[in-house]
Amino acid sequence: MPRIWGYETAAIGGILATPGNTISNNLAASRMGCLPIFELEKCIHxxxxxxxxxxxxxxxxxxxxxxxxxxxxxxxxxxxxxxxVESCSTGALRRKKEMPCLAEQQRVKLFPELEGEV
Structure with missing residues (x-):
């Protein structure tokens, strides 16, 4: 049964129960079902x-x-x-429908030295 919100069950006003933060910086939830895939052999850098x-x-x-x-x-x-993807003239970046675990398999870590510090 879905939780019904009312004056007796609502969270305290002015409180963000799940605040965003700069520690995780995970934008995966904002993607709209597609992500760019990089093909190194086509890239001219x-x-x-x-x-x-x-x-x-x-x-x-x-x-x-x-x-x-x-x-x-x-x-x-x-x-x-x-x-x-739109700006790549060589086709090294292409659009692909996001599937479970695809982003994690293709990911190159931007800050590998900071990965374990959260």
């Missing part, structure tokens, strides 16, 4: 996708020859707006 991403969820590394290379996407921070 131009950085246009990073310029249009509002969430800064693309993971870049510096190679030994001082070149910057896109490694992948941290889906923990991705809200699924797919602006990166």
């Amino acid at each position: 131009c950085g246009i996708c990073d310029m249009v991403c509002p969430d800064y969820c693309l993971v870049w590394t510096q190679a030994a020859n001082q070149e910057i290379h896109l490694q992948g996407i941290d889906y923990r921070y991705c809200k699924g707006c797919l602006r990166c």
Whole structure:
């Protein structure tokens, strides 16, 4: 039976029972069923996708020859707006329907050194 809210059962006014926070930063619940999938072999590392991403969820590394290379996407921070897919001229980023565990399997950690500190 669903819980019926009324003056006797409602939470105390002005209290956020489940507040958001900056510790978890998990935007997976805001995605609308699609997420960007990265294909490294098609990428030319131009950085246009990073310029249009509002969430800064693309993971870049510096190679030994001082070149910057896109490694992948941290889906923990991705809200699924797919602006990166729309801006990719090589097809290295493509849209895919989100399935259970797909984001976790494809995820490249943006801050691997901070993963265990929560």
